[in-house]
Amino acid sequence: MSHDSDPQPLTAAPGQRLTGSLRPPGDKSISHRAMILGLLSQGETRVEGLLEGDDVLRTAAASRALGAGMERLGEGRWIVRGVGIGGLSDPAETLDFGNAGTGSRLMMGVVGGQPVTATFDGDASLRKRPMRRILDPLLRMGTEILDEADGGRVPLTLRGPREAIPITYETPAASAQIKSAVLLAALNAPGITTVIEREATRDHTERMLRLFGAEVAVTPHGPGGHGRAVALTGQPTLRGTDVVVPADPSSAAFPLVAALIVPGSDVTIRGVMMNPLRTGLITTLLEMGAEIERLDEREEGGETVADLRVRASRLKGVDVPAERAPAMIDEYPILAVAAAFAEGPTRMNGLHELRVKESDRLAAVADGLKQNGIDHVIEGDDLIVTGDGIAPRGGGTVATHLDHRIAMAFLVLGLATRDPVTVDDGAMIATSFPSFLPTMRALGADIRGEVAA
Ligand SMILES: O=C(O)C1=C[C@@H](OP(=O)(O)O)[C@@H](O)[C@H](O)C1
Numbered sequence: 001m002s003h004d005s006d007p008q009p010l011t012a013a014p015g016q017r018l019t020g021s022l023r024p025p026g027d028k029s030i031s032h033r034a035m036i037l038g039l040l041s042q043g044e045t046r047v048e049g050l051l052e053g054d055d056v057l058r059t060a061a062a063s064r065a066l067g068a069g070m071e072r073l074g075e076g077r078w079i080v081r082g083v084g085i086g087g088l089s090d091p092a093e094t095l096d097f098g099n100a101g102t103g104s105r106l107m108m109g110v111v112g113g114q115p116v117t118a119t120f121d122g123d124a125s126l127r128k129r130p131m132r133r134i135l136d137p138l139l140r141m142g143t144e145i146l147d148e149a150d151g152g153r154v155p156l157t158l159r160g161p162r163e164a165i166p167i168t169y170e171t172p173a174a175s176a177q178i179k180s181a182v183l184l185a186a187l188n189a190p191g192i193t194t195v196i197e198r199e200a201t202r203d204h205t206e207r208m209l210r211l212f213g214a215e216v217a218v219t220p221h222g223p224g225g226h227g228r229a230v231a232l233t234g235q236p237t238l239r240g241t242d243v244v245v246p247a248d249p250s251s252a253a254f255p256l257v258a259a260l261i262v263p264g265s266d267v268t269i270r271g272v273m274m275n276p277l278r279t280g281l282i283t284t285l286l287e288m289g290a291e292i293e294r295l296d297e298r299e300e301g302g303e304t305v306a307d308l309r310v311r312a313s314r315l316k317g318v319d320v321p322a323e324r325a326p327a328m329i330d331e332y333p334i335l336a337v338a339a340a341f342a343e344g345p346t347r348m349n350g351l352h353e354l355r356v357k358e359s360d361r362l363a364a365v366a367d368g369l370k371q372n373g374i375d376h377v378i379e380g381d382d383l384i385v386t387g388d389g390i391a392p393r394g395g396g397t398v399a400t401h402l403d404h405r406i407a408m409a410f411l412v413l414g415l416a417t418r419d420p421v422t423v424d425d426g427a428m429i430a431t432s433f434p435s436f437l438p439t440m441r442a443l444g445a446d447i448r449g450e451v452a453a
């Protein structure tokens, strides 16, 4: 998979019902963090169930370039031999993060807090994404920016201090990437660094830091207790440990919605992480009338996981509160698809952060809906999709703008529209869900075309 390759179009056509079971790949957020905390630890970290998507492989390559020993034992099974906090070396080459916002931003936190110099770059999508949100707190922690592209974008070069300065920082956006970058830089700060967030975002960094031996105190913050104050005691000794990566709820979202909208479907999705800061889509779909059963809830790798049995359902439009956005931030493209099959309007409030993802997802979703004859309107930062409870026309070709979630969402759409739906390029699906095509086909989905490995 490469951003330089020719576009690889794919077409999804309506067909038979979807049946069977699947286990989605490992969680992308946890996979990135396993590589990074492995790098910063002493000793060995053994990872099971790693997502071997392009985004995570870039983080693995960057960790190697900064000094970690990396060994792949088999599918999803890796050993990281860490160098410990303060033990990083200058990478010989630019750290190329490809399409990955999470990998690049979290690693900026790592480099920004340690006495190393590194250059960060990525593909045409990553080069458009705002990095000022990471650089601002890092500057306060003592990081030097030696070079940057216009507006605080990659390519950029950072040099970290001998020791970082502990700070208290309120994140300007609900972003786990900003929170995590500050916490990772703070690992090399003497004293306590506190990150305050007005809305709680995914907490994988906090949980994993504890697992590796750091002291992290989390307290509710602000009105209604929706926010969090996360206080990390700097300069811990992190010790390599075992990490079992649960299945990614953001990947599970695609077969899940496909099973809801393709008539007669009955699909079981196994081992899905149920961290409440990630399950906003399931909450919303249940409110819409979706038949989703949570079966066999259990603990795996420090997270609750469950099997989800999903049956084709009649959906109704709902109002999705803005406060829920952090718990389903990557799921709005696929929720918009579900909403197209629901009866009545679905209003998704407070989607401003969608404008700075791999693409401007608000614009890309709206355009894809338009191409397929689906009624919708954007009002400020809100998206309203109105269905009439019957299958939309489809038949459109959707521009994916180097965005995996746009590609997968509109392929799912085409499994249940009256006419097939084409996406202009499926190459980016490999960043987060490399087995998407075979997985969907095994359930019975008619998706034509191939993407090069
Ligand atoms: O921390 C993470 O692993 C992620 C945080 C989210 O980004 P923001 O922090 O920009 O909201 C999300 O969109 C991304 O896919 C993964």
Ligand SMILES: C=C(OP(=O)(O)O)C(=O)O
Pocket: 055, 099, 100, 101, 102, 103, 330, 357, 358, 405, 432
């Ligand atoms: C926004 C996403 O990822 P990232 O920010 O890591 O590129 C995503 O996977 O939907």
